[in-house]
Amino acid sequence: MEIQELMERYQKGETNFEKVDLHGQILSNINLSRANLKESDLSGVEFINCSFVETNLKGSNVNNSILKGDLTGVNLIRATLLHSDLSQSNLTDASLRAANLTECNLSESKLVYALLHDSILKDANLSKAQMTNCLLSRANLSGANLQGANLQGCNLTNALLLNTNLEGANLSFAQLNSVNAVGINATHTNFSHANLSAGNFASAIFHSANLTDAMVTWVSLRSADFTKANFSGAKLSWSNFMRANLTHANLTDAQTNNTNFEDAILDGVILNTEQ
Template identity: 35%
Template sequence: MDIEELLWRYQKGERQFPDSKFSACYLGAIDLVEANFDRSSMCKINLTFAYLNRTSIRNAQLDYSILAGVTLTHANLERSSLKNVDLQGADLQHCTLQFTNLSWVNAMDANFSRADLRGTKLISANLNGACFYGANFRQEGRHEAADLRSVSALKTDFRNCNLSGANFTGANLTGANLSGANLKGANLSRTNLTGSNLSKTNLSDAQFGETILHGTDLSYAKLERAIMISCDATGAKFMSASLNDANLSKSNFLDADLSNGNFVRANFTQAILTRAKFVKADLVRAIFTRASAEDIDFTGANLSEADIGSANTLGATFTGAKLPNGQIFISV
């Protein structure tokens, strides 16, 4: 079937075109709403600004195609391959992309709001400026989690997304907004989160090895049992965050604000805590073995049974703090 026949049949009211084959053809600005192209081969086609609302393109091949500005709202592309596709500015709101391969796509400024992205591969994709508000990346049972390794997601909107179990290893999320997102068990190792907003996120059991968190906002975030080893959280904000049982060893919290946070049994072994603020923080049984804590502020903090004996606390402020021995420190 050639393009002319496709258009003629569509105009006559036909919508079923499964197992079709198109290659290196131009279908820009075309209207194919509600058409069925399941299992079709459509590599290297140009669908710029096409209208593909509510189409079914499952188990199809669209690698190296141009879909810039295309409208795919409520479309179903489950288990299709869209590697190296140009999706710049595309509208994929409420689109089903479960187990779809979107690796190396250009999705700059695309809209994936409330899309189903469970098990999707987005390896090395360009997601700069894209919107994923409310999208679902949730890990499904024994299936692999969403794979976002090495993505570029500068100033990308991930607010209120379900990203539980997602793999962001090596990604650049500078300036991204992930507030309210569920990142439970996510892998953020070697990720750049400079200036990102992770306030009110669920990051319980997440991994942050060698992650950059310069100026990152993690206020009111849940990070229970998180592994944050050798991270750089210079100037980060952890106000009212919960990091009970978290491993924060060898990380840099220079000038960070951790006031009013919960750090029960948290491990700060060999961490850099110079000028960090723990005002009114709960640090019961926290471990500060060989930590560098010069000029740290423990005003009003609860340090009951905490291990601070080997930490360097030169110039530290303990005014009103409850010390490891249970006594309240009163400044002279």
């Protein structure tokens, strides 16, 4: 279907366009808010300054597309958005459960309260994205770029974060329990008051990271780099810091009962801890 025909029908009050084929079409200032485009083909489209507020795109093919504008409350459950560009778009309250966003560009986008659980975000660009209170449990963020992103209060329980870039990100008050985050870059990252319990952060880089008052119990931190990291007031009980580098780390008032520091580098560390 040509987009002009669809828009004419939409403007006359029609909203059901399920399984419509719009692939490869280009249009600016398009408004399809609250329309039903379930399981449609939007691959290769270029919709700039669009309005898809509460639009149903469940199961749609949005691969290799440019979709920029107001997507508040959009339904992209189980949609595929491989290599697509949604940067600087508003996806507040969007539903993206089990969507495939591999290599998708979401930089500087707004994903506040978005539902991304069980989604695939491998190698996606989420730099400087606003993701406060976002649901990301069981999401695959391996290789993703979250540099400078705001994930305050996010739920990342059981997420996969292999070699993810979290440099300078804000994860304060976030839930990261049981994550697999081997090899992450968390330089200058804020984990204050976050819950990292039962996670695997082996070989991760936490240089100058803020972990004040964080819950870091039963965690694998083998060979991780915590140079100049701040653990003041953190709970580190039963965690494994074997061969970790804690040079000049601050453990003031940290709880370290049954914590394993075997072969760890503790040069210049502040260790007036609670037991």
